[in-house]
Amino acid sequence: MDAKEILLSHLRETIDLTPEEESIVCDTYIEMHLKKKEVLLFAGEISNHMRFIAAGSLRAYHMDEEAKEHIVQFGIEGWWVNDLYSYLTETPAKQFVQAIEPSIVLQIHRDTLNQLYEKVPAIERFYRLKFEKAYVALQDRTINSMSKSAEERYLEFRSKYRSIEQRVPQYMIASYLGITPEFLSALRKKIK
Amino acid sequence: MDAKEILLSHLRETIDLTPEEESIVCDTYIEMHLKKKEVLLFAGEISNHMRFIAAGSLRAYHMDEEAKEHIVQFGIEGWWVNDLYSYLTETPAKQFVQAIEPSIVLQIHRDTLNQLYEKVPAIERFYRLKFEKAYVALQDRTINSMSKSAEERYLEFRSKYRSIEQRVPQYMIASYLGITPEFLSALRKKIK
DNA sequence: CCCATTTCTTAAGACACCTTAAGATTAAAA
DNA sequence: TTTTAATCTTAAGGTGTCTTAAGAAATGGG
Numbered sequence: 001m002d003a004k005e006i007l008l009s010h011l012r013e014t015i016d017l018t019p020e021e022e023s024i025v026c027d028t029y030i031e032m033h034l035k036k037k038e039v040l041l042f043a044g045e046i047s048n049h050m051r052f053i054a055a056g057s058l059r060a061y062h063m064d065e066e067a068k069e070h071i072v073q074f075g076i077e078g079w080w081v082n083d084l085y086s087y088l089t090e091t092p093a094k095q096f097v098q099a100i101e102p103s104i105v106l107q108i109h110r111d112t113l114n115q116l117y118e119k120v121p122a123i124e125r126f127y128r129l130k131f132e133k134a135y136v137a138l139q140d141r142t143i144n145s146m147s148k149s150a151e152e153r154y155l156e157f158r159s160k161y162r163s164i165e166q167r168v169p170q171y172m173i174a175s176y177l178g179i180t181p182e183f184l185s186a187l188r189k190k191i192k
Numbered sequence: 193m194d195a196k197e198i199l200l201s202h203l204r205e206t207i208d209l210t211p212e213e214e215s216i217v218c219d220t221y222i223e224m225h226l227k228k229k230e231v232l233l234f235a236g237e238i239s240n241h242m243r244f245i246a247a248g249s250l251r252a253y254h255m256d257e258e259a260k261e262h263i264v265q266f267g268i269e270g271w272w273v274n275d276l277y278s279y280l281t282e283t284p285a286k287q288f289v290q291a292i293e294p295s296i297v298l299q300i301h302r303d304t305l306n307q308l309y310e311k312v313p314a315i316e317r318f319y320r321l322k323f324e325k326a327y328v329a330l331q332d333r334t335i336n337s338m339s340k341s342a343e344e345r346y347l348e349f350r351s352k353y354r355s356i357e358q359r360v361p362q363y364m365i366a367s368y369l370g371i372t373p374e375f376l377s378a379l380r381k382k383i384k
Numbered sequence: 385c386c387c388a389t390t391t392c393t394t395a396a397g398a399c400a401c402c403t404t405a406a407g408a409t410t411a412a413a414a
Numbered sequence: 415t416t417t418t419a420a421t422c423t424t425a426a427g428g429t430g431t432c433t434t435a436a437g438a439a440a441t442g443g444g
Contacts, residue, residue, distance in 0.1 A: 062335045064339040064340075068339070072331075072334070072338075084331070085328050085331050085332075088324040088327065089324065094331075131323065131324075132281065132323075134327065135276060135326065136281060138327065138330050138331060139264075139276070139277050139330060140277075141334060142264070142334045143262065143264065145337065146262045146264075146337070147262050148256075149400075150400075150401075151400095169420080169422090170421075170422065171420095179401070179402090180401075180402060181422075181423090182401095182403085182422090182423080182424085182425095185422060185423050185424080186424085186425095188422095189423080189424090341430075342430080342431075343430095361390085361391060361392090362391075363390095363392080371430095371432085372432060372433080373391085373392075373393090374392090374394085374395095374431095374432080374433085375432070376392095377392060377394080378393085380392095380393095381393080381394090
């Protein structure tokens with residue numbers, strides 16, 4: 001199944017599209033092939049695209065003043081990944097978006113997407129729901145990190161994202177959980 | 193200035209409304225007068241209203257399994273406060289919304305708002321921008337709590353929300369920052 | 385104005401998590 | 415395969431933040 005088919009079947013889970021609409025959609029997204037570690041978006045740039053992962057895995061991470069990386073979001077095939085902050089407000093991104101594995105991403109420019117909204121109204125609804133879900137996921141994450149210990153967070157991560165845990169290096173999971181790789185290693189030993 | 197005037201001038205900062213539209217708006221929001229500590233939304237209920245603070249101050253907080261409260265958001269006059277998660281997805285709220293001081297809130301039911309979108313299209317734009325800003329604020333908060341010490345977080349809070357710091361009890365600020373009141377007290381002593 | 389309640393502070397000991405440094409594994413490149 | 419780089423683990427000692435308990439200060443109700 002090629003990348004655009006993957007996108008279409010992803011869209012079909014939420015909205016109905018006519019064959020004509022589907023072909024318009026296919027024509028407007030641009031397919032990008034990324035090498036491992038290739039960066040799609042740099043902090044400081046404005047994020048002008050919505051990005052769908054057709055294959056592979058990516059991460060969005062923030063770099064603090066001490067150059068330490070903090071992973072905000074993982075993404076695997078079938079997910080969207082972005083610095084939504086930057087995309088929505090057209091201000092410089094605070095996050096990098098980078099491929100973890102070799103990946104295929106379908107992306108669409110904000111201007112193109114706004115035009116697409118008029119041609120294919122269901123797409124607007126699709127993205128409105130996406131933005132809502134993104135908010136929900138972020139809120140869950142915020143509340144979670146406020147009220148749970150590292151061990152609880154790790155156990156939840158493992159049961160919720162088993163497929164991710166098996167594919168990304170452990171030090172990245174530690175970064176996502178907000179702990180050091182050494183401490184995660186100690187936790188794993190203790191749990192087992 | 194009465195509560196609805198405060199709402200109108202708040203709306204005027206972002207969108208243009210004709211006098212007729214303004215009077216429609218005034219007729220659709222319902223004014224509520226809250227006592228100190230009165231709860232507007234309970235966790236477990238579905239949040240069916242968007243809520244604008246015309247006077248006073250409120251907090252949205254999450255209660256964990258050990259019955260500890262974690263403040264997710266403060267709001268003062270001119271702000272909106274809600275469990276957006278619940279409002280947007282029509283699922284049970286994870287947060288309580290409660291008045292800190294005696295307050296006046298203007299609220300509108302989801303169904304009424306959806307009708308209002310059709311009568312006054314600028315309102316839809318207003319809320320779309322609100323939701324975006326809410327996301328941005330939440331993302332800032334998440335990144336912040338991931339990469340900064342409690343002391344840094346407190347100093348930032350103080351410079352960003354001086355007006356709030358002077359009005360709400362310190363133990364609530366501690367809760368917002370994710371630390372204990374005792375530790376905040378120690379921090380303050382150290383800083384001064 | 386006084387009593388009750390709420391809020392803030394102090395201090396000692398405990399624990400979660402970090403830092404550093406080094407070695408052990410595993411994966412990638414040559 | 416051999417070498418190099420990336421990733422994971424171990425361990426000792428340190429720091430940030432919490433817990434508990436108690437008292438002090440401020441605030442609000444009668």
